[in-house]
Amino acid sequence: MRIDEIIGLGKPAVSFEFFPPKSDAGFAQLYQAINELHAINPTYVSVTYGAGGSTRQKTVELVGRIQNELKIRSMAHLTCVGHTADEIGGILDELWNSGIRNVLALRGDPPAGQSQFVATEGGFAYADQLVRFVRERHPFCIGVAGYPEGHPQCLNKTRDLEHLKRKVDNGGCFVITQLFFDNVEFYRFRDAAREMGIKAPIVAGIMPSLNVAQIKRFISMCGAKIPQPLLVRLEAMEGDPEAVYAAGVEHATRQCQDLLANGVDGLHFYTLNKSKATVQICKALNPPHAA
Template identity: 45%
Template structure:
């Protein structure tokens, strides 16, 4: 089913997984999918390794989730560092496998001096890829957006203009980058509406799993850790169990506030680990049942 149609009838809960590099990692994905399936997510998505090593796995995992777990799926498709034909063929394979939804992204630029990589691909930006998908395929299409601004954006106004471009080219809805202060999300939605963006904007939430990881991720994507949260992370340091519980508690409060404010859905960055998201969904009483920690 096209996710746009799901969003017209319900507020969605969705979960994002990533393609692992090993067979053990693959087992972990399907274990996490099984454990989260009881919460009846409205769709799940699987990221695409723009860097290359795990590209082919996205197609395999979304196809298996759709057929074996019988959940609606959305494949991530990036275009950086690939030629147009390869990107087109990847989309054609998804279509042939019965996948109905994609989120179209540029992907992060490779480190170093490859600034022309996206141009070589024939798609400079996500909006070019979205236009290509609309002209050639029947997928439901999502795109990314950045409450605190994308790291390459010169200012928030141009960031919104580029977000609008993704929507004008055909994105049905947007999913945000992670953030830890809901104020950024609410301000972004206000700016988006003022600029004429009128598609659902779904907040992306990453429950913190470890101090090192959240510091790395936020540095990479330019999201800020609020001082009070940072102090707690400092206190628990490398104690991953304490940090994980802090992550559950923090994200539960974050999601409760977002949900009460009427967001069209919540997208969880699961990182192939079901425990935190299952705890959050259980305590919010949104869908499904509690499951036990798996690790």
């Protein structure tokens, strides 16, 4: 079922993001996490596409399995990295033929060691081109990415929003944001997007900060900021993993409560294939979400 038949209609969506593991042990942990998170009754789940297209086949297989065997509404991420349009067309055909109806259309990051994204010959330079291509290939519901604190490669936030608008105008049905820790950034972004005429539902990306070194690594890659008081608090606890975990869950829970109170269209949890923190947060919220 298409996600846009159920999202943005009043009840907030709750979704979980997974990545294709590299090993059998990783798959066992993932299926355990999916099993535990299934009990929350998510609106949908999504499966990432490895940097450089490295998980191409695993993404297609995993998303199909979650959709067809576990019967959970699913979305496949897809990037332009290293692919010609013909190759992307083949992946879209495979997804469509295996019953997937939702695709998150992304440009992707430059491969490791490169600072600038270079389009593959015969491929796409920006996600808005991929969105149009996906829409013309099959009637997918298309999600696109948004950046409350601006995309790191676009220093002008208005320009970045214009690029987001083009993705929506080309066929993007809803927006999922990059992770953020300060809701003020999200509200500013949402207001600015609405002023610019972006009407699509905007889903907030949530990642609890459960490990100080890991979260610093993520934010250095994606351009999000940790509010100074939270960072100071987490750094003071760095030698005590349980305290860091508890503080991370507490902050994310408060963030989600505030977002729900302010009419967010959905909460998208970056689970890193683990269920414990996300289950704890969702149980504390207990929102009547769209499922």
